[in-house]
Amino acid sequence: LIDLIEPFKIKVIEPVRLVSEERRKQAIKEAGYNTFLLLSEDVFIDLLTDSGTSAMSDNQWAGMMLGDEAYAGSKNFYHLEKAIQDVLGYKYVTPTHQGRGAEHLMSQALISEGQIVPRNMYFTTSKLHVNIAGGVMPDVIIDEAHDPENEFEFKGNVDLLKLQKVIDENGPEKIAYVNVEMNVNMAGGQPVSMANLRAVKKLCDQYKIKVIFDATRSSENAYFIKTREKEYADVPIIDILNEMMSYSDGCIYSSKKDCLVNIGGFLATHDKEIFEKTRSMVVVYEGLHTYGGMAGRDMEAVARGLRESTQVSYLKYRTNQVKLLGDLLIEGGVPIVRPPGGHAIFLNALKFLPHLTREQWPAQTLSAAIYEASGVRSMERGAISKGRDKDGNNIFPNLELVRLTIPRRVYTNTHIEYAAECIIDLYKRRHEIPGLKMVFEPEYLRFFQATFEQL
Numbered sequence: 338l339i340d341l342i343e344p345f346k347i348k349v350i351e352p353v354r355l356v357s358e359e360r361r362k363q364a365i366k367e368a369g370y371n372t373f374l375l376l377s378e379d380v381f382i383d384l385l386t387d388s389g390t391s392a393m394s395d396n397q398w399a400g401m402m403l404g405d406e407a408y409a410g411s412k413n414f415y416h417l418e419k420a421i422q423d424v425l426g427y428k429y430v431t432p433t434h435q436g437r438g439a440e441h442l443m444s445q446a447l448i449s450e451g452q453i454v455p456r457n458m459y460f461t462t463s464k465l466h467v468n469i470a471g472g473v474m475p476d477v478i479i480d481e482a483h484d485p486e487n488e489f490e491f492k493g494n495v496d497l498l499k500l501q502k503v504i505d506e507n508g509p510e511k512i513a514y515v516n517v518e519m520n521v522n523m524a525g526g527q528p529v530s531m532a533n534l535r536a537v538k539k540l541c542d543q544y545k546i547k548v549i550f551d552a553t554r555s556s557e558n559a560y561f562i563k564t565r566e567k568e569y570a571d572v573p574i575i576d577i578l579n580e581m582m583s584y585s586d587g588c589i590y591s592s593k594k595d596c597l598v599n600i601g602g603f604l605a606t607h608d609k610e611i612f613e614k615t616r617s618m619v620v621v622y623e624g625l626h627t628y629g630g631m632a633g634r635d636m637e638a639v640a641r642g643l644r645e646s647t648q649v650s651y652l653k654y655r656t657n658q659v660k661l662l663g664d665l666l667i668e669g670g671v672p673i674v675r676p677p678g679g680h681a682i683f684l685n686a687l688k689f690l691p692h693l694t695r696e697q698w699p700a701q702t703l704s705a706a707i708y709e710a711s712g713v714r715s716m717e718r719g720a721i722s723k724g725r726d727k728d729g730n731n732i733f734p735n736l737e738l739v740r741l742t743i744p745r746r747v748y749t750n751t752h753i754e755y756a757a758e759c760i761i762d763l764y765k766r767r768h769e770i771p772g773l774k775m776v777f778e779p780e781y782l783r784f785f786q787a788t789f790e791q792l
């Protein structure tokens with residue numbers, strides 16, 4: 338039990354309720370079988386995302402009362418800058434309203450038409466911002482990441498041979514930067530090892546290619562380095578993070594995850610040139626360079642949350658709660674991506690619903706069926722998220738997944754057990770679940786707003 342014990346006690350609660358099965362059937366139909374379109378009040382346990390859904394600490398809430406809402410030079414910005422310098426080791430900080438703001442600035446600043454941004458594995462908004470800036474984003478992740486059952490403990494690693502091939506085939510000048518995400522979301526929340534980060538930087542330095550991290554879940558990645566790379570067993574998380582970031586030129590960071598806040602983002606860098614480019618642009622798209630679309634109080638909450646995210650007792654509880662869900666599902670025979678990720682458990686929808694064709698959207702079908710059966714909301718992370726290729730054809734990735742994403746410091750293990758039990762029950766009657774057909778497809782990031790009907 339000691340591995341699961343919460344390093345906090347609860348002071349404020351927010352009531353949740355399980356609406357009737359009849360209402361759930363109606364609600365998911367009204368939402369076009371897209372969990373993004375459900376009303377929060379119809380959701381019992383919300384495992385859609387870990388983004389912006391954490392519970393803040395008393396320390397962070399106290400910080401909210403210290404918001405310096407000066408338009409320029411807010412003291413909260415300097416607290417945020419100091420926290421990033423201390424925890425991540427970057428000297429320069431550009432605040433943004435959330436991760437996409439930082440992705441927009443970074444891609445606009447560093448990419449010219451036709452350039453390439455190799456990344457371990459794509460993320461939807463990251464890829465779109467690279468495309469908007471005129472670039473392409475080939476995946477260079479190791480093959481193990483595409484095998485849901487493979488138990489390699491650093492499935493987020495960059496495949497150095499694949500990266501070398503992209504450089505050799507296109508020439509280093511065509512590479513805008515190499516982009517490495519930590520606890521790779523689309524691979525199942527899978528970490529990158531310190532050894533791999535070091536090797537990627539060494540390779541890129543040979544060609545003077547910049548390395549930019551997506552550090553959105555880097556505290557949880559640091560915890561996996563501490564627990565899985567033996568030389569780091571006794572190294573403090575803050576020192577592991579500093580070393581990780583030393584193998585990059587800069588990062589984008591959606592504060593809505595590991596920084597334990599409801600809104601916020603930033604771009605941080607060791608490189609004065611990147612800083613000056615992005616700082617000049619932030620005033621066009623986000624706000625002044627000392628608030629970047631955040632209120633002072635929000636910057637204070639991020640500064641305090643980033644520091645809190647380096648506490649081992651918290652990271653141990655957090656990642657073990659995710660693993661609890663994974664272990665319960667494995668015990669129940671439910672196919673999931675292994676090993677359990679840092680922020681979520683990913684169901685293998687192809688194995689869960691083998692009677693459906695890819696055009697019946699197994700992952701979309703499963704996430705809707707889970708909600709109807711249990712009131713638990715999850716997110717489709719398969720072909721609907723992957724989208725279409727440049728010829729407009731649907732892409733059907735190996736990883737047709739449903740993400741059960743655990744918010745930080747929000748749900749108890751009883752909630753986790755309830756979700757597992759309901760999914761195991763659904764698995765037993767999986768052959769009864771009909772597929773879906775898409776009836777509306779928006780232009781961008783279709784998974785947010787597409788609607789479906791049951792076949």
Ligand SMILES: Cc1ncc(COP(=O)(O)O)c(/C=N/[C@@H](Cc2ccccc2)C(=O)O)c1O
Pocket residue numbers: 385386387388435436437438460461462463518522551553591592593601602
């Ligand atoms: C590795 C990584 N990098 C950047 C961002 C953007 O940050 P932001 O603009 O949201 O702050 C995200 C956001 N991830 C959220 C929200 C989301 C976003 C798009 C599709 C589905 C869900 C999620 O995974 O739930 C991320 O995971």
